[in-house]
Amino acid sequence: MFGGVEAGGTKFVCGIGTGPDDLVTAHFPTTTPEQTLRSVNDFFSRHNGGPLQAIGIGSFGPVDLDPASRHFGHITSTPKQGWQYVDLAGLLRQALNLPVALDTDVNAALLGEARWGAAQGLQDAIYITIGTGVGGGAMVHGQVVHGLVHPEMGHLHLPHDWTADPFPGLCPFHGDCLEGLASGPAVQARWKQPAHTLPPDHPAWTIEARYLALAVMNLTVTLSPQRIIIGGGVMQQPHLFPLVRNEFARIMNSYVRHPHLSTGLDEYIQPPALGGRAGVLGSLVLAESALHQAEGSR
Amino acid sequence: MFGGVEAGGTKFVCGIGTGPDDLVTAHFPTTTPEQTLRSVNDFFSRHNGGPLQAIGIGSFGPVDLDPASRHFGHITSTPKQGWQYVDLAGLLRQALNLPVALDTDVNAALLGEARWGAAQGLQDAIYITIGTGVGGGAMVHGQVVHGLVHPEMGHLHLPHDWTADPFPGLCPFHGDCLEGLASGPAVQARWKQPAHTLPPDHPAWTIEARYLALAVMNLTVTLSPQRIIIGGGVMQQPHLFPLVRNEFARIMNSYVRHPHLSTGLDEYIQPPALGGRAGVLGSLVLAESALHQAEGSR
Numbered sequence: 001m002f003g004g005v006e007a008g009g010t011k012f013v014c015g016i017g018t019g020p021d022d023l024v025t026a027h028f029p030t031t032t033p034e035q036t037l038r039s040v041n042d043f044f045s046r047h048n049g050g051p052l053q054a055i056g057i058g059s060f061g062p063v064d065l066d067p068a069s070r071h072f073g074h075i076t077s078t079p080k081q082g083w084q085y086v087d088l089a090g091l092l093r094q095a096l097n098l099p100v101a102l103d104t105d106v107n108a109a110l111l112g113e114a115r116w117g118a119a120q121g122l123q124d125a126i127y128i129t130i131g132t133g134v135g136g137g138a139m140v141h142g143q144v145v146h147g148l149v150h151p152e153m154g155h156l157h158l159p160h161d162w163t164a165d166p167f168p169g170l171c172p173f174h175g176d177c178l179e180g181l182a183s184g185p186a187v188q189a190r191w192k193q194p195a196h197t198l199p200p201d202h203p204a205w206t207i208e209a210r211y212l213a214l215a216v217m218n219l220t221v222t223l224s225p226q227r228i229i230i231g232g233g234v235m236q237q238p239h240l241f242p243l244v245r246n247e248f249a250r251i252m253n254s255y256v257r258h259p260h261l262s263t264g265l266d267e268y269i270q271p272p273a274l275g276g277r278a279g280v281l282g283s284l285v286l287a288e289s290a291l292h293q294a295e296g297s298r
Numbered sequence: 299m300f301g302g303v304e305a306g307g308t309k310f311v312c313g314i315g316t317g318p319d320d321l322v323t324a325h326f327p328t329t330t331p332e333q334t335l336r337s338v339n340d341f342f343s344r345h346n347g348g349p350l351q352a353i354g355i356g357s358f359g360p361v362d363l364d365p366a367s368r369h370f371g372h373i374t375s376t377p378k379q380g381w382q383y384v385d386l387a388g389l390l391r392q393a394l395n396l397p398v399a400l401d402t403d404v405n406a407a408l409l410g411e412a413r414w415g416a417a418q419g420l421q422d423a424i425y426i427t428i429g430t431g432v433g434g435g436a437m438v439h440g441q442v443v444h445g446l447v448h449p450e451m452g453h454l455h456l457p458h459d460w461t462a463d464p465f466p467g468l469c470p471f472h473g474d475c476l477e478g479l480a481s482g483p484a485v486q487a488r489w490k491q492p493a494h495t496l497p498p499d500h501p502a503w504t505i506e507a508r509y510l511a512l513a514v515m516n517l518t519v520t521l522s523p524q525r526i527i528i529g530g531g532v533m534q535q536p537h538l539f540p541l542v543r544n545e546f547a548r549i550m551n552s553y554v555r556h557p558h559l560s561t562g563l564d565e566y567i568q569p570p571a572l573g574g575r576a577g578v579l580g581s582l583v584l585a586e587s588a589l590h591q592a593e594g595s596r
Contacts (some may be wrong), residue, residue: 005362037486059333062554077555125447138520140438140445147438147522149556155519157512157549159474173553176457214455219454222520224445251455255471256360257375258447 004283007059056106056286065138101290117273129232134179149160154179209243302581305357354584356406399588404435410580415571427530443586452477507541
């Protein structure tokens, strides 16, 4: 039995279980680190369905994933008030006295989709989320990518046609990067109404699909994944997927040739099969790896 | 003793040896497949310094790297006249009766740099080449990335400021993708003179550095590599590296924080240590893997 935490900037989702058919969850608003982590600890401590073996955390970032770093397991330079350099993994490890593994929220979601969802059986896949922010994680050779820090796909720089879309973008670091142009808040700022209130035939979706398709193009030519899963609140519009697939095909223009990239686009670009539970389920996969690592080091 | 082939659209470079200090090379113009491969076979057959154990090939692409495909080891839909669907690996394997491994030219160059050059000891690195075309390869978790097909980083889509740079780009598939805007032929078409004849203070280099820095930005946020090596004919201008590093720092705007991305930029973005020999040396690494695979399957 594992515990999982999806640590988000708005809420923390905690889960206990072994998979999609055996999962109890609870969620708490993200307030101060002290208060939020107390709720998390209480949830896991109250659990009485047998002993937990390990905890996995998929967290908002940036997070330090370098085992050699003194900030390993910390959230680092987040703009989120009060959460800078919080030792998320360490505090939970101490409080619960269990092995803990931490990764980015998007890597956790990808691990969940790889185990039980839309990336099952794949070695090379990408998960991106389009919500309050835009983030992405990648799996290569069957393992999630960390590298120097970890991927931050939300900040891809893309062509921006200022005539078609005069909105300047709202990323505080880059203005019109992917997150600046295509996140939920960007859609809301551009059209002066929340994304979910815009009807399917609104021009907002053509523009949104354009940026997402450009991102899919760049991810495709950089990583050559077998599949790209797009989740997050903005993608709750089913009509958006066909728009993205068509625009991607137009941009790619048959340059990279593979059946997945022509007749197989419905599978190549798809929503998460686990929906909003991908993150917390993926945290269970992280917990499993924490247990294996703890067993290996004993 | 291994044999390596860097198969380019203009010339084939063949080498025999064990590393940078023990390498004999020869090169042949790329004419028809029959004539070119005859030259390659003659070179390896004439060799009399002890038996060759295996051959590695780093090839221009696209190439089919999927062992399950009927075109495995072939060059596929290249625009290069006469070379479509040539079974490069199979023909050399037959002619020389040796184990043969094939990968992209840029993956081979990256393998060479990882063994003997600027990516030694790294697990996550990228090699891009800016020449007649633009291509790139990546190493993740210490292994080169193939994925669905293989990376084609030359076709990244980047912001294009039409006021600062009205040149429309010359990629036949995408117009103003990275290759369309920043390859050697693109520089030549934009300024009506070859890149190597443009003086260091020519505005061409500011524009070139801008596109290369945007590419480095996108590769950084997608793969989070430990290092990005930039080779190829256009990079034979040493003044271009500081321009790219400065522009990258300006674009990144301290969003992803790591010493390598601030004070360490001279190392983060650097030329290949093996220069023009990275490809043929990397082919020796491929040859070694071909031998191991052949031994493993016996």
